Amino acid sequence: MNPPELCRLSARTQRELVARGELSCEELLKVHLQWIEAVNPEVNAICTLVPEEALEQARAADKRLAGGAEARPLEGLPIAIKDLVNTRGIRTTYGSPLFRDHVPDTDALHVSRIRAAGGVVIGKTNTPEWGAGSQTFNTLFGATATPFDTTRTAGGSSGGAAAALAARMLPVADGSDLGGSLRNPAAFCNVVGFRPSPGRVADPARLQGWSPLPVLGPLARSVDDAALLLSVMAGVDQHDPLTLDTEPGYFETSLDSDPSGLRVAWSADLGFLPVARSIREVFEDSVGVFEALGCLLEEAAPDLRDGPDIFQTLRAHMFLARYADYFENLRDQIKDTVQWNTRKGLEQSVLDVAMAEVAHRALYRRVVEFWQRFDFLILPATQLPPFSKELDWVREIEGVQFENYLQWMEICTVISLTGCPAISVPGGFTAEGLPVGLQIVGPPRCDLEVLRLAHAFEQATGYAEREPDYQGLSEH
């Protein structure tokens, strides 16, 4: 079975049909709900569905439009919210059995912005327990597959979101990214995941207000649709001390641009990371695309060799802040990797943490210097293609063994440290037909510029248009 044509349209087109009165929000919702019913069992992307509530929202939107109101930016678009994010009246588990029946009283800020923009919240997208690790599985809902091979993981932690988009269950979805959680699943599912600059999407809920590591951002099937969702999610809120001044409408602009003459640094491995041969091959083709676009290419990267240690230390400290209480009192109800990460936070010394902060600051400075010489940096978004969803974390790439669940994703984690906006766009396919993500990184706060270059790459390649084999998804 193929998806209904409506589900294959871009978010902007779906919204345009609604705005022009050619499609009701109710119809758009129902078509999506039917298709979700057909493919979600195999993909397992949406873990909680609230069709009745969604129907009410869609009907309210139709009524609004019928009354002559102008269509809002996300008018009628079905969206599901990452299950790490609070949704008023909708079960929110954080992937943890401890929150199996947790129903928040309030929406996270960006959820309320999505609702206010006309988005129709239909449920929640699956995530690993507490969002930890770029593999979406948990004991409540099981594992989420990439629609391109349902024996393989969708990546994570925004895995449910990316898989739902790729399988045409949703036109846009939100996500979050501490060490790659918007970029990795986008890469594994052949969609777009954008990690904006810290503070671009104000997040009043962050537990450590001045950490630039956790950010919220959009996923979509095209850069243009990601920008649409970002234009709604972005904005100032003084409850977030890192909030960036962002003019209303800043992202409501054309992404068309001429990339010729841009100075683009490229690196397949940042000079020190193991990267699968299949990824390298596809990445090299991408470098050629930027050359064809007229960019000035040079193999170069900032020195991020101390990044993995810094990231591990700061992450463990963050896990300590978040989970010390659970670790002390409910240890057997948190998964082993979160236990390990929290224990690491307890066992490292205050000096380790202080020195990691200082080293982080020095790394940031080096990267700012790098931007004197380059406008962008391109990298693979993952170090290997999607792997078996039976595997909790990757133990080895190209002969390099890993000791913990974070090491296989360092091509994303160290970029998080830089404070730079970074996007994963569809970057081609391995010989096996598995999707590969291209990561584009730009200077701090140059979110729009990153979107523009990604858009140019997307237009030049058409990789984003490749769809999964729907027969394999819906026939089970």
Add this chain to the structure above:
Amino acid sequence: MNPPELCRLSARTQRELVARGELSCEELLKVHLQWIEAVNPEVNAICTLVPEEALEQARAADKRLAGGAEARPLEGLPIAIKDLVNTRGIRTTYGSPLFRDHVPDTDALHVSRIRAAGGVVIGKTNTPEWGAGSQTFNTLFGATATPFDTTRTAGGSSGGAAAALAARMLPVADGSDLGGSLRNPAAFCNVVGFRPSPGRVADPARLQGWSPLPVLGPLARSVDDAALLLSVMAGVDQHDPLTLDTEPGYFETSLDSDPSGLRVAWSADLGFLPVARSIREVFEDSVGVFEALGCLLEEAAPDLRDGPDIFQTLRAHMFLARYADYFENLRDQIKDTVQWNTRKGLEQSVLDVAMAEVAHRALYRRVVEFWQRFDFLILPATQLPPFSKELDWVREIEGVQFENYLQWMEICTVISLTGCPAISVPGGFTAEGLPVGLQIVGPPRCDLEVLRLAHAFEQATGYAEREPDYQGLSEH
């Protein structure tokens, strides 16, 4: 001896005379240097003086103007830089005997901005060793006095700057503030010290890039002059991850405003701090001034009771990052309070630090909620008047005993945690004739609004115009 009339003029007026060609930069400099010679021995505000180098700068500025160039914002104004801040070719000791002969190769960013704006750097202002503690003394240069009673401290850590301004040795001066170092000395010297929002004055040199606690800011004899210097110091620099987008010219605007109708919360003690009776009495008069200005007054404050513990933990962690190496290897060459603070950083646990970060975040949130109900908060800037410069730190206020050198200044330290801009303006005098500072705090990033209210208060009271007894300063 009284100061030359030129030295008593405001910075804006001095600059205006230069801009109109009625005064040469060289003459302005020489008049100041002569007066410094007369009063600095008693006040001990300027610890390093580079008259020849300053003369070269002044002559270069005169030549520039003679060539028809337009006067820059600080054209010809003599300024001395806090000795915690690097100055190219000028000894910079950080108040530490370890850096007795340290001459940096480069200027700090804001120093280069001051130079580019025509400021004439004449030397360095005294500071406590490593800037630690609101009492300006060190083994290299001794103690700095408030010109209002030279047996008493100028406060700190920008004590040299504040005392130099009060004694009319300089028209403007830079400073920095972690736990009150711009506000406390301003209060003790009857001048203005403004702690801007974190990131307003980009500081690429900060060791822990995402901490909102250490900031740079201006001191001056009036709010208007502080705004002048801030307009030069402020601005974006991507090397500082907290840098705030600040339009060029943002602070080059009139500070005149109508404060009537503003909702001003007032608290003499934040509900939990010991405050000397003499300070309370003067502060109560200030409350009356705001009432007379038409503000809507209410006794209220955000709940900052956990602030002192949070501040102590985060500060100790910061000292660990900065001084662990000295503490390990050169302990006998750092002063006892810095040793104590670094040891505290080593001895507290990673969980203490993580929980302080979480509590800090919660405190920030409470304060943002407070700004829903109020536009400003007014407080005393210090909990007692200037004390003997023989006393390293205050052991007791109104019967409350203190255990460490930070506790007597909590009315400033806890405000630092809020991320809010805060100014100390001349707030009146005790019966003994000692200056008292009024602290005005506004919502995050509302720097201009704080300056405006402070300006209105200053205009209404005239406290800033009271000068020290110059006879006592110059006769020794």
